[in-house]
Amino acid sequence: MSSTTSPFPEEIELVGEGLVLRPWTESDLAAMPDLFDHPDIAYWTPIVSPFDAAAARARLDRSRRLRTEGTALLxxxxxxxxxxxxxxxVRRAPEGTEIGYAVGPAHRGQGLAARAVRVMAAYAFEQLGVDQVILELEAENAASVAVAVAERTGFELLDVPLIASEDKGRTYALQTWGLRRP
Structure with a gap:
């Protein structure tokens, strides 16, 4: 991002849909491996694997750096x-304002991802002033695409080329889903 990108607020709490979204803190470090050290997280997301105490510290530090830079808010x-x-x-990127998510295995099936995406999309529309937010998802990730998040939250598959990528030694193609400002 350019040096003119404004940082995200240091103190932020988004409330809605029965959720409170808040910055990661030092007190979260012990809980983070239970959330992120799982084969599904390793496969479908760019989150490092294995995810241990050192990875938790690195993620907390990265979230703070990205917020200050104005690149992303985790x-x-x-x-x-x-x-x-x-x-x-939520991440400011050349291809659009992207939303991403990961829910710990023990907390799935409660609609947390869909609710968090709706709250974050509202923040992007109301506070960041964007006209559209996107999700970049693998078509094979049925839990994210059809069933749990993209369609349930009103996103529509955009008619844009697939994004080919490689991570953790595997290649994949991402579909781009979009949600326009209401």
Missing amino acids: LAITVDGGAPLGEVM
């Missing part, structure tokens, strides 16, 4: 501001 998904259940992110 927030813990909670129901009450307490224990983290996953993460939701």
